[in-house]
Amino acid sequence: MIKLLADPLRARIVQLLAGEALCTCHLVEETGARQTNISNHLRQLREAGVVEAEPCGRFTYYRLRPEVLQATADHIAGLAERARTHSEARRPC
Amino acid sequence: MIKLLADPLRARIVQLLAGEALCTCHLVEETGARQTNISNHLRQLREAGVVEAEPCGRFTYYRLRPEVLQATADHIAGLAERARTHSEARRPC
């Protein structure tokens, strides 16, 4: 999941989808990337369950799944929390 | 920052440092990676401000900076939150 967010274009897509559901052509307009490029990234996001596709006529709307994002946010926050509580701990050499 | 966490070895290092402050030799033992490899990753983490180095004799202790982790966790959580509140929004084609 973090690997998916690590790519700039995918991060942009996720950011755009956080605001509203969009179809592929919107994402192509907004990002300026080629359609095939967007489509490839959407597939990865889809297979990872980060977004879900809703076919609508000849368009395909994509919406974000907040749970997956929230889960990774919680994971990272958990690391920060552990670091805070163990800030004094140090293993001797 | 997310790019840093995207690498498996770096993620492992961050995870280990979340529990306690460690020096390079500890990380080498725990991860099984070569020293030069660990050191290269530590540099990236250091330059990004994710960890801070504390020289201690001929050893170098590394500790995690919780703020940076917390900030990225908040950022991702913010995206999830926005997605939740705008789950009904949809831009027409």
Add this chain to the structure above:
DNA sequence: GCGTCTTATCATCACCGCGTGATATCAGCG
């Protein structure tokens, strides 16, 4: 059915980043 528009899939290429080896630096110790 035909043309057009939107989207998806696949193969290919180029490039970036990780791992590694060689080497330098520095601290401690005799």
Add this chain to the structure above:
DNA sequence: CGCTGATATCACGCGGTGATGATAAGACGC
């Protein structure tokens, strides 16, 4: 001061991955 051990730096090779082009698959209107 020389030696050893811990760490850092640099250059290089190779593999994974993102971008692209060509193409296929549907959906809509005529």
